[in-house]
Amino acid sequence: MKKQNTILAFVVLTVLFGQMACTPTDLSKASIIPKPVSIVPTGDSFDLTDQTDIYVQGESAELLGIGQYLADKLNPSTGLGIEVKTTSEAPASGNIYLSLSENDAELGDEGYELTITDSSVKLTANKPAGLFYGVQTIRQLLPSKVELATSQKGSWKMATGTIRDYPEYGYRGSMLDVARHFFEVEEVKTLIDQLATYKMNRFHLHLSDDQGWRIEIKSWPNLTTHGGSTEVGGGPGGFYTQEQYSDIVKYAQERFITIIPEIDMPGHTNAALASYPELNKNGKATELYTGIEVGFSSLDTHKELTYKFIDDVIRELAALTPGEYIHIGGDESHATKIEDYIPFINRVQDIVEAHGKKVLGWDEIALATLKPNTIVQYWALAENAVKGVKQGAKVLMSPAKNAYLDMQYDSVSTFGLHWAAYIEVDKGYNWDPANLVPEIKRENIVGIEAPLWSETVSNRFEAEYLIFPRLLGYAEIGWTPVELRNWDEYKVRLANHGERMEAMNISFYPSKLVDWNVKDKK
Numbered sequence: 001m002k003k004q005n006t007i008l009a010f011v012v013l014t015v016l017f018g019q020m021a022c023t024p025t026d027l028s029k030a031s032i033i034p035k036p037v038s039i040v041p042t043g044d045s046f047d048l049t050d051q052t053d054i055y056v057q058g059e060s061a062e063l064l065g066i067g068q069y070l071a072d073k074l075n076p077s078t079g080l081g082i083e084v085k086t087t088s089e090a091p092a093s094g095n096i097y098l099s100l101s102e103n104d105a106e107l108g109d110e111g112y113e114l115t116i117t118d119s120s121v122k123l124t125a126n127k128p129a130g131l132f133y134g135v136q137t138i139r140q141l142l143p144s145k146v147e148l149a150t151s152q153k154g155s156w157k158m159a160t161g162t163i164r165d166y167p168e169y170g171y172r173g174s175m176l177d178v179a180r181h182f183f184e185v186e187e188v189k190t191l192i193d194q195l196a197t198y199k200m201n202r203f204h205l206h207l208s209d210d211q212g213w214r215i216e217i218k219s220w221p222n223l224t225t226h227g228g229s230t231e232v233g234g235g236p237g238g239f240y241t242q243e244q245y246s247d248i249v250k251y252a253q254e255r256f257i258t259i260i261p262e263i264d265m266p267g268h269t270n271a272a273l274a275s276y277p278e279l280n281k282n283g284k285a286t287e288l289y290t291g292i293e294v295g296f297s298s299l300d301t302h303k304e305l306t307y308k309f310i311d312d313v314i315r316e317l318a319a320l321t322p323g324e325y326i327h328i329g330g331d332e333s334h335a336t337k338i339e340d341y342i343p344f345i346n347r348v349q350d351i352v353e354a355h356g357k358k359v360l361g362w363d364e365i366a367l368a369t370l371k372p373n374t375i376v377q378y379w380a381l382a383e384n385a386v387k388g389v390k391q392g393a394k395v396l397m398s399p400a401k402n403a404y405l406d407m408q409y410d411s412v413s414t415f416g417l418h419w420a421a422y423i424e425v426d427k428g429y430n431w432d433p434a435n436l437v438p439e440i441k442r443e444n445i446v447g448i449e450a451p452l453w454s455e456t457v458s459n460r461f462e463a464e465y466l467i468f469p470r471l472l473g474y475a476e477i478g479w480t481p482v483e484l485r486n487w488d489e490y491k492v493r494l495a496n497h498g499e500r501m502e503a504m505n506i507s508f509y510p511s512k513l514v515d516w517n518v519k520d521k522k
């Protein structure tokens with residue numbers, strides 16, 4: 001009898017301690033990435049139950065969409081059957097409430113305030129984008145298993161308190177090179193979902209290069225039928241029809257992400273030159289190219305047909321682009337004389353403007369005369385970016401040594417290159433865009449973009465090895481004020497995202513610098 005009591009007491013205590021250990025009550029200890037601007041904990045917890053529903057204020061389709069997005073994230077794993085309902089006032093206790101209140105200047109267009117008590121979750125923002133980012137925070141406050149696609153046992157509790165949060169930079173993005181290797185629509189959508197999870201809002205698609213042309217242009221069909229027919233290593237390549245591309249753009253828009261399409265020129269154009277003999281100086285088509293050298297191709301800047309071609313391409317692309325910007329590349333045009341390059345970039349800026357869009361380009365474009373709204377993407381030469389600043393242009397920060405996702409982590413990395421640097425996870429995190437180049441100050445910078453060039457990766461999982469976990473760091477650099485960022489504190493939050501990334505089926509690189517909290521220690 002005595003022994004039985006002891007066993008019973010042991011079982012009761014084990015269950016109690018287990019529950020205490022699993023019940024989050026300190027909101028300040030939550031592993032949120034990017035780190036919020038302010039967290040005030042209140043020391044209790046909210047329990048998501050089968051009585052919980054999501055209420056959105058008013059009848060707005062956009063708010064209903066955000067509520068449904070959250071329900072779709074929560075229902076498969078929790079099995080709680082959370083429904084989305086509209087309401088004109090705050091719902092009864094036990095529910096989640098999403099509402100707009102247009103008068104909180106500090107939160108801006110993308111900020112949110114999340115107030116969690118033991119009986120309610122209230123999310124408010126000035127704009128729908130803020131609610132969407134607050135929803136990402138809610139996901140991260142729940143146990144990692146919430147991200148699994150199948151029904152999970154267990155409780156679904158969140159610590160209580162108030163989070164007020166808004167981004168440091170307006171442009172927080174990544175880039176995928178779909179030209180060196182083609183990526184299927186579903187792979188692109190998966191990456192868009194991942195960017196949204198970390199509150200990124202721009203996705204740059206590098207749609208053409210020497211090895212492939214990936215976007216259907218109806219007035220120049222050979223660009224894709226021939227120029228899209230291969231890729232690095234000689235694989236079958238591929239391209240997006242305009243309908244598929246529009247589907248990607250819409251999918252991104254629903255996640256508050258603007259697609260920035262890039263047509264690289266005048267260099268990086270072999271796929272176009274191989275598709276149309278008349279674009280070449282000698283009237284002969286080049287061969288398709290499946291290697292990884294750069295800098296050997298150029299459009300003929302003296303041919304009038306070149307500008308007709310560009311005008312057609314930009315016209316069709318602009319019609320598919322709700323975003324303000326079209327990226328014209330402009331990098332590594334080693335086969336174009338500088339005296340040809342400058343008037344070419346000037347003329348292409350006019351073409352983009354004529355189709356109602358603004359220009360983004362790699363830092364070399366600052367050698368030309370920039371239009372007032374042109375943005376210079378700093379990747380290689382600070383002196384180029386500074387030339388842009390001196391012309392009044394804003395800078396997008398993608399320094400290859402700090403922010404290129406295709407750089408290897410170290411000399412034994414499975415994928416990637418290292419011509420700019422090895423970028424371990426700490427090095428990718430530990431820098432400040434506004435404190436890298438003395439002449440490029442905070443007020444000159446629109447934000448940060450981490451590009452993935454795809455010479456060495458050909459599918460989603462290979463790409464993820466390079467993208468993750470570094471993307472989380474770039475998301476935090478873009479969102480969180482530099483004073484709140486610190487590697488030693490970040491790496492603990494990142495460790496806790498190991499299990500979350502696993503649950504999202506992300507094949508991340510398990511850097512030895514991080515003591516990963518994962519199911520199967522790698």
Ligand code: ACM
Nearest residue numbers: 331332362379400
């Ligand atoms: C670049 O990496 N060539 C922009």
